Amino acid sequence: MKSTFKLTIASIALMGLAACAAPNNSSSPANSERHMDKETALQAYHWRLFATAGKDGQPAPAIAGAGGEQVTLNFTDKMMSVDNLCNVLGSGYTLKGSSISFTSPVSTMKMCADPELMRNEQAVGKLLPTATTWSMSKADSAPNNPAPVLTLSFKDGTQWRLKGEPTATTRYGSEPTRVFLEVAAQREACSHPLMPNYQCLKVREIQYNDSGVKTHLGEWMYYYGDIEGYTHTPGVRNVLRINRYELKNVPADASSKADVLDMVVESEQIGK
Structure with a gap:
């Protein structure tokens, strides 16, 4: 007995958004060097959602990913993907100083048996285009080699906190x-x-x-x-x-x- 699952090469083009680029070493004016470092760092890490806050600033229920995995954002050159939901979501993004905006996500079309996972995916897809600002800091738990933390804020006052995990390109230092x-x-x-x-x-x-x-x-x-x-x-x-x-x-x-x-x-x- 055989059961087969296939994806066409055309359909996996969207999923290719998850590939991340290594940070570059290009020079920049002194007054924008720090911002450029943070901007290129977006592409150097997988960003795993570990905490959310509601409109009142209090901790909110976590957004559960598939199989207990954390919902993960990956950035490439002006493109972003969301992994560990039912489908892969893909979106364009624009940065201007501390402001960030996402286009309405597009999605692969796989159906999932888990209705909660589907609801979470729909909620993420609706929330992302309402993002307003972003900031990056270092976690306090590992002072010798701290992981960066990305904070995304949304129009309704909610926030996401995502911990950075180096991509393979960052770890191996090559494309x-x-x-x-x-x-x-x-x-x-x-x-x-x-x-x-x-x-x-x-x-x-x-x-x-x-x-x-x-x-x-x-x-x-x-x-x-x-x-x-x-x-x-x-x-x-x-x-x-x-x-x-x-x-x-x-x-x-x-x-x-x-x-x-x-x-x-x-x-x-x-x-x-």
């Missing part, structure tokens, strides 16, 4: 290459120099044209190590969109690449 990998349903025994009885993922690379049609299937090969952000479920074949980072100054016996899951494009349950 990634986009790769599609098909992962076979079952792991297989492979020879690992450091781990006896190791079970490798079995993968092959897929290439698509601009219309989303597969143009090339690579040879199956063993994948040693892990794909960051991906947990394999036995019996499920997946096609993954991967961000691949080139690593520098790695030991001779270590991989020179780091693969980070961007999204699952296709998933198929291989049953009995």
Whole structure:
């Protein structure tokens, strides 16, 4: 028995908004340098919603994300996406000093079985275009390496507080290459120099044209190590969109690449 979930290449274009750019080192006038640092920092972090406040400034119920994950905002060049709801929401944004505005979000069209998650998604979609101001500060909990905190204020007086988590581009210090990998349903025994009885993922690379049609299937090969952000479920074949980072100054016996899951494009349950 098989069940398959697929996304077309056209439909995943919206989801690509979640890719974040690394901060740049371009110079700026002294009187705007601090603001530019904060503006580029928007793109250097995943912003995870950890606290909300109501119109009276008192803590308000948290907006729950899918599977207990925090609702997360990701910024690219003038585009923003919201993850960990039922669908991915995408919006343009504009900054002017401490002011911020979002366009009305567009969404992928997946239906979710969880009605609360759908309600939360609708609430987020309505609230974002009413954003008025933004500010960034450093958390007090880790003075040696404090995570930044983004505060968004809205017209009705409510606020969001979001904690920054460095993106893979920020952590690895380079822009990634986009790769599609098909992962076979079952792991297989492979020879690992450091781990006896190791079970490798079995993968092959897929290439698509601009219309989303597969143009090339690579040879199956063993994948040693892990794909960051991906947990394999036995019996499920997946096609993954991967961000691949080139690593520098790695030991001779270590991989020179780091693969980070961007999204699952296709998933198929291989049953009995």
